[in-house]
Amino acid sequence: MRIKLAILEKDDNYLRRLVTAFNTKYADKFEIYSFTNYQIAIASIKESKIDVLLTNDVFDVDFNDIPERCAFAYLVDSVDIQSIDEKRAISKFQKAELIYKQILSLYSENAGAITGLKMLEDDCKLVAFSSVSGGTGSSVMAAAYAKYYASKGKRTLYLNLEKFGSSDLLFSAEGQFNMSDIIYALKSKKANLTLKLESCVKKDASGVCFYSQSPMALDMLELSEEEILRLISEIKLTGSYDYIVVDTDFDIDKKTLDVFRQMHSVVIVGDGSELSNSKIIRAYNAISVIDTDADSPITNRMCLIYNKFSNKTSLSIEGIDLKRIGGVPRFEHATTKQVIDQLATNTMFDKIV
Numbered sequence: 001m002r003i004k005l006a007i008l009e010k011d012d013n014y015l016r017r018l019v020t021a022f023n024t025k026y027a028d029k030f031e032i033y034s035f036t037n038y039q040i041a042i043a044s045i046k047e048s049k050i051d052v053l054l055t056n057d058v059f060d061v062d063f064n065d066i067p068e069r070c071a072f073a074y075l076v077d078s079v080d081i082q083s084i085d086e087k088r089a090i091s092k093f094q095k096a097e098l099i100y101k102q103i104l105s106l107y108s109e110n111a112g113a114i115t116g117l118k119m120l121e122d123d124c125k126l127v128a129f130s131s132v133s134g135g136t137g138s139s140v141m142a143a144a145y146a147k148y149y150a151s152k153g154k155r156t157l158y159l160n161l162e163k164f165g166s167s168d169l170l171f172s173a174e175g176q177f178n179m180s181d182i183i184y185a186l187k188s189k190k191a192n193l194t195l196k197l198e199s200c201v202k203k204d205a206s207g208v209c210f211y212s213q214s215p216m217a218l219d220m221l222e223l224s225e226e227e228i229l230r231l232i233s234e235i236k237l238t239g240s241y242d243y244i245v246v247d248t249d250f251d252i253d254k255k256t257l258d259v260f261r262q263m264h265s266v267v268i269v270g271d272g273s274e275l276s277n278s279k280i281i282r283a284y285n286a287i288s289v290i291d292t293d294a295d296s297p298i299t300n301r302m303c304l305i306y307n308k309f310s311n312k313t314s315l316s317i318e319g320i321d322l323k324r325i326g327g328v329p330r331f332e333h334a335t336t337k338q339v340i341d342q343l344a345t346n347t348m349f350d351k352i353v
Contacts, residue, residue, distance in 0.1 A: 003107055004048060006033040008041040008055040009075060014092065021096040029100070045070060052106050057084055071110035073102070082193070101237040124236050125243050125353045128263045130250040131270070132279040137307040138269035140336060142247040143170040143208075144343030145267075145352070150207035151344065154242040157201070157235065158210040161228065161248040161259070163220050169336060171210045173202035178212035180219045186227045193234050206344075209241070225255040232262055252286050261296040265303060265352050267325070272306050272314025280304070284320045303352060325351050 005022075009015040019034050033048060035041035042065045045053060050070050055061055057074040066072055073088040081089045090102045129142035139162070146158040160167045160179075167179075177200035185196040203209050214220055223231075235244060248259060250268075260266045268283075270276040284299065291297040304317065306327030316324070326348035331339045 002029060002031045003103070004033070004051045005030045005103060006035065006041060006045055006048075006050040006053045007075075008035045008038065008053065008059060010036060010056050010058055012036055018092075018096070018099070022100070025096060026100055030103075042066075052103055052110075054090065054103070057089070069110070071106040073106055101239070104237060124239075124241055125265075126232070126236065126246065126263045127243065127352060128246040128248055128260060128266045130248050130266065130268060132250050132268060132283045133270065133273075133276045136269045136271045136276060137339075138267075139165070139170065139247050140339055141267070141269050141305060141307055141343065142245050144340045144346070145349050146208045146210075146243070146245040147206045147340060147344035148346070148349045149243045155240060156208050156243040156245065157241045158208050158245050158247065159232070159235065160211070160213065161220070161223075161246060163249055164217050165213055165220070165247060167210050167213045170340065171202070171204035171206070171208055173204055173210075175200075175202045175212065178214055180214040180216065182211060182231070183214065183219050183222060183227075186231060187222070193230075194238060197235060197238065198240075225258055228255065228259060229262065232259070250283065252283065252290065257287070257290065257298060260298045260301075261294075263301060265301050266298060267352060268302060268304050268322075269307050270304060270317070271308045272310065272316065272327070274315070277315060277317045280317060280322075281320055284322055305348070325349075 007015060007018065009018070015034050015036065019032055022030055022032055033044055033050065035044065038059050044050070046067060052071045052073075053066060054073055054075050057076050063072070073090050074084050075092045076084070076089045077092060079091040079094065081091070083089050088102075088106060090099060127145065129138045129145065131138035139160070143158060146156045150156040158167065158171065181200050182196060185193050200211055201209050202212060232244070232246070235241070246259065246263065248256065250256065268280060270280050284302070287298050287302075291299050303323040303325050305325045306314065306316075308330040309327040310330065326346070328343060328346065331342060334342070
């Protein structure tokens with residue numbers, strides 16, 4: 001499957017150069033339609049079911065003409081322009097590879113992690129960890145997963161999106177910036193987000209990259225759904241990581257479910273207790289109902305890991321079609337980092353993606 005890309009550009013010479021570059025490097029990724037006339041472009045977009053439209057900012061675009069399925073961005077002259085009228089802006093004068101990545105970002109944000117997107121042979125794996133019931137150790141499991149792949153030489157980022165996330169209790173490194181700086185960059189829409197992400201990231205001695213927690217937890221509540229999706233997309237498209245491990249609160253609101261739809265896998269962590277099992281079953285059944293009319297189902301990418309599992313008091317979940325990855329017992333008299341180190345040697349993580 002190829003992305004249907006339409007480009008509306010007044011500069012015919014630039015248009016030919018860009019199309020030639022894309023046809024040379026990404027012929028297997030794009031089916032390209034190029035235009036210099038607005039009306040002809042709009043007619044073709046509807047007829048050809050275009051996935052992504054790039055338009056020079058000199059055109060007066062009527063967004064009622066653009067189908068909802070079609071992602072949109074302006075082509076602009078300056079790299080400093082991040083958006084126009086709340087629509088994404090892409091600088092014309094940068095490497096074709098960078099424009100290509102921006103187009104993938106647009107497509108992924110608009111379409112979600114659908115089968116067609118995976119067919120683009122994207123090597124970066126996005127895995128979310130979450131818990132329906134508190135106290136099951138989903139953050140510890142996410143950190144261990146990140147450390148497991150870092151130990152294998154994979155470029156791995158741990159991204160904590162929890163409201164009260166504590167990245168600095170799981171990993172440590174020097175540096176003055178934190179998630180609040182990234183949130184400010186997302187909110188301002190003026191800063192170069194890619195450079196901000198690069199300047200804020202830290203690297204633990206284990207090799208895991210991470211962002212320090214916000215000093216004020218309320219900052220995390222300021223992140224909108226659009227901003228969270230953009231953050232994940234921008235990190236992914238830097239090309240800096242083989243694995244992005246997203247540690248997030250569980251919910252069945254649109255914001256959380258849209259994050260889950262960007263993932264290759266969503267790992268639910270439970271402890272096998274009666275309460276935990278009951279909540280997981282209820283959550284799974286709720287998402288199954290939501291998935292009924294969804295273009296990008298979540299349940300088919302969900303899986304379960306048991307943590308702190310007791311052979312005496314814990315039970316496996318029955319009655320739902322949820323993939324089981326494995327489980328580990330409770331580690332007594334161990335610090336958080338000692339537990340992470342122990343879990344990070346477990347080969348069950350290979351079964352997730």
